[in-house]
Amino acid sequence: MAEAHETILEVNLNALEQNYIYLKSKLQKKTKFLAVVKAFGYGSDAGIISQKLQQLEVDYFAVAYTSEGVALRKAGITKPILVFHPQIVNFKTIIKHCLEPSLYSFKVLEAFQQIAKEFNQANYPVHIKFNTGLNRLGFNKNKIDSVISILKASSVIKVKSVFSHLAVSEDLKEFNFTNNQIASFKRIADTFTKNIGYKPIIHLCNTSGVLNYPKAHFDMVRCGIGLYGFGNSKEKHHQLTPIASLKSIISQIHDITEGDSVGYNRAYVAKKNMKIATIPVGHADGLGRQYGNEAGFVYINQKKAFIVGNVCMDMIMVDVTNIPCEEGNQVVIFNEDQSAENLALSSGTISYELISSISQRIPRSYIDN
Numbered sequence: 001m002a003e004a005h006e007t008i009l010e011v012n013l014n015a016l017e018q019n020y021i022y023l024k025s026k027l028q029k030k031t032k033f034l035a036v037v038k039a040f041g042y043g044s045d046a047g048i049i050s051q052k053l054q055q056l057e058v059d060y061f062a063v064a065y066t067s068e069g070v071a072l073r074k075a076g077i078t079k080p081i082l083v084f085h086p087q088i089v090n091f092k093t094i095i096k097h098c099l100e101p102s103l104y105s106f107k108v109l110e111a112f113q114q115i116a117k118e119f120n121q122a123n124y125p126v127h128i129k130f131n132t133g134l135n136r137l138g139f140n141k142n143k144i145d146s147v148i149s150i151l152k153a154s155s156v157i158k159v160k161s162v163f164s165h166l167a168v169s170e171d172l173k174e175f176n177f178t179n180n181q182i183a184s185f186k187r188i189a190d191t192f193t194k195n196i197g198y199k200p201i202i203h204l205c206n207t208s209g210v211l212n213y214p215k216a217h218f219d220m221v222r223c224g225i226g227l228y229g230f231g232n233s234k235e236k237h238h239q240l241t242p243i244a245s246l247k248s249i250i251s252q253i254h255d256i257t258e259g260d261s262v263g264y265n266r267a268y269v270a271k272k273n274m275k276i277a278t279i280p281v282g283h284a285d286g287l288g289r290q291y292g293n294e295a296g297f298v299y300i301n302q303k304k305a306f307i308v309g310n311v312c313m314d315m316i317m318v319d320v321t322n323i324p325c326e327e328g329n330q331v332v333i334f335n336e337d338q339s340a341e342n343l344a345l346s347s348g349t350i351s352y353e354l355i356s357s358i359s360q361r362i363p364r365s366y367i368d369n
């Protein structure tokens, strides 16, 4: 790994490939793999990540919003792209860029049909989402007959897939809840397939679903966090490698004495003589205020240095009293060994939030051998 000379997010595409191979090894050969690359590829870089995965012959991509799908097309992605949460105002853009919308309510289904008709589409691929317990997006299962009759009457759209989303697949204490979701989805998928008259792709599992519920893989799985190196469970972690490393440097070191304060609001007051290092990464870079006041930490010369005082917009100050170091030395905020998940947990959040928050102003660099 290269030495950082500024704050940088290093993205390891070899690790991405290994994570992909590992997740694929959990599937049957015929099961398709959809890579979730929403939110800039969970904060890394959606374009580069998707290009790599396209080379590895992933079957499908998904993003949350239409603009993210357009960005993938501009990055040269030609595989199908599912848009999980499209807005009606973007339906023309969806069609223009051959993106495939998730339709989850009668309102969006009818609006999409209307626009597809205006643009003279035939059999435009769409994905029908059912709610099986997350209560976020999706048709109610009681509405399945009306959904099917609308779809059967339409020649402008064709159902490419039927799907749902698990609420708690990472938590084995909720085994019963998840099994009920799986059973309910299976009934929906069977009824749908029987009545629509052709066989759409059926899919349910996210990363934790893939790892914990092999019987629920159906025709395709949708993996996000696993590709980026997190498995949501301690045992699985050693087979998945975090692909992103956030590194920085020490800009300045201050020697302070007992009673001196550090940072805004004088939030930290030294109880003894101390050495404090200032690092150019702050809440505008994605390291939120919750990491301040000795909750969060970084690593300097392999030693843990706690963040003292409040996180500033562009900087943090850390306690290096007992760490031999000098200005210009490398700082690791997270990497393969110092997991973003541990840092996130230290401050009451989860890996997903920390990694996807890393701001676009931080330059990215890539490892790919």
Ligand SMILES: *Cc1c(COP(=O)(O)O)cnc(C)c1O
Residues within 6 Å of the ligand: 036, 038, 084, 165, 205, 206, 207, 208, 222, 223, 224, 225, 226
């Ligand atoms: C984000 C998302 C996923 C990916 O979930 P991971 O836990 O990151 O694997 C899958 N499906 C839907 C609908 C999502 O919104």
